[in-house]
Amino acid sequence: MERNTGNGVSIDEQALRNALGEVAGDRLQTVKVADDTATVMLEVGGLERLDRDKLEMAVRDAARKAGVGDLRLGMTAERKSRVIIAVGSGKGGVGKSTLSANLAVALHRLGRKVGLVDADIYGPSQPRLLLTEGRKPEAEDNKIHPIPSPYGVPMLSMGHLVQPGQAIAWRGPMAGNALGQLIDAHWGEVEIIVVDLPPGTGDVQLTMLSKHKPAGAVIVSTPQDLALMDATRAIGLFEQGKVPIIGMVENMAGYICPHCGEESDPFGVGGAEAAAKTMGLPFLGRVPLDMAIRRESDAGNPPAAGDSPQAEAFLSIARSVLAWLDGKR
Numbered sequence: 654m655e656r657n658t659g660n661g662v663s664i665d666e667q668a669l670r671n672a673l674g675e676v677a678g679d680r681l682q683t684v685k686v687a688d689d690t691a692t693v694m695l696e697v698g699g700l701e702r703l704d705r706d707k708l709e710m711a712v713r714d715a716a717r718k719a720g721v722g723d724l725r726l727g728m729t730a731e732r733k734s735r736v737i738i739a740v741g742s743g744k745g746g747v748g749k750s751t752l753s754a755n756l757a758v759a760l761h762r763l764g765r766k767v768g769l770v771d772a773d774i775y776g777p778s779q780p781r782l783l784l785t786e787g788r789k790p791e792a793e794d795n796k797i798h799p800i801p802s803p804y805g806v807p808m809l810s811m812g813h814l815v816q817p818g819q820a821i822a823w824r825g826p827m828a829g830n831a832l833g834q835l836i837d838a839h840w841g842e843v844e845i846i847v848v849d850l851p852p853g854t855g856d857v858q859l860t861m862l863s864k865h866k867p868a869g870a871v872i873v874s875t876p877q878d879l880a881l882m883d884a885t886r887a888i889g890l891f892e893q894g895k896v897p898i899i900g901m902v903e904n905m906a907g908y909i910c911p912h913c914g915e916e917s918d919p920f921g922v923g924g925a926e927a928a929a930k931t932m933g934l935p936f937l938g939r940v941p942l943d944m945a946i947r948r949e950s951d952a953g954n955p956p957a958a959g960d961s962p963q964a965e966a967f968l969s970i971a972r973s974v975l976a977w978l979d980g981k982r
């Protein structure tokens with residue numbers, strides 16, 4: 654609709670909306686024009702102050718160029734606050750890091766703004782999995798900036814803060830402080846942070862539960878009884894800390910032969926699903942033991958970013974996690 658302004662300039666409401674949309678994107682909510690005044694509402698939830706100021710300046714500039722004499726700019730922060738999803742396991746080597754990286758990438762593919770924190774101080778592997786090895790985060794206002802990965806998921810790892818091997822000696826408060834630096838970083842628009850915890854139930858997990866309160870936890874296990882017993886311990890830790898368990902994932906279930914594609918079950922299959930059922934927990938899905946997952950992960954190509962059947966396994970788990978999260982909010 655075109656409005657005749659007091660100074661004789663006509664402002665087309667749709668044209669103004671388009672011009673402001675160029676600089677504000679989906680943060681532009683309402684645009685109303687009356688005489689030479691435009692009333693504009695922006696959604697600024699999750700933006701840091703500096704970014705909010707930049708957005709405001711850009712919108713004011715665009716409105717002035719579009720002929721607006723008096724701009725009344727309102728801001729709301731409706732965007733839901735950031736949540737943490739912790740990924741834990743009872744023991745090492747069950748594929749917790751692989752699952753965390755692929756879950757983050759899959760959540761991003763499903764349209765969410767996702768970040769990844771690698772809190773595994775004893776063996777940080779996320780920089781390799783998401784191709785950010787050797788990068789050092791920059792600091793601003795006493796906080797560090799996450800490192801963008803090629804898969805749309807910004808990330809921070811203990812491996813970005815220290816030289817390889819150095820973190821092993823960390824205990825107690827030092828490990829907790831390092832975790833704090835990774836979580837309280839400049840995450841900007843990120844709405845979900847996936848945290849890859851170290852295996853077991855040590856200092857980092859306790860800090861995570863007491864200081865950073867995840868919205869929920871995903872527990873990864875292989876199908877064998879022993880791994881499942883360890884997983885039960887990890888579940889107990891989260892339950893004690895009053896962190897809800899989103900569900901269990903069974904990894905390395907069923908071996909897909911790289912030559913003939915036939916499936917066999919070296920570690921058994923279905924153990925984690927049965928254990929989840931016994932404990933009254935949701936089962937989020939199963940990822941097969943597949944050489945392609947190992948090969949691609951080691952090469953920094955998370956399978957969840959591609960179109961293979963493995964990608965679908967991770968996407969399906971991510972859908973279940975989102976359904977849980979959205980049902981909760």
Ligand SMILES: Nc1ncnc2c1ncn2[C@@H]1O[C@H](COP(=O)(O)OP(=O)(O)OP(=O)(O)O)[C@@H](O)[C@H]1O
Pocket residue numbers: 742744745746747748749750751752773776778851852904905906940941942943944945946947948950951
């Ligand atoms: N489904 C799978 N199929 C084949 N290989 C896998 C699968 N899941 C994980 N792996 C491989 O198993 C190894 C261990 O996986 P990963 O590092 O994710 O485990 P983790 O539980 O995080 O171990 P840690 O606690 O020691 O960091 C890696 O080499 C990884 O590529």
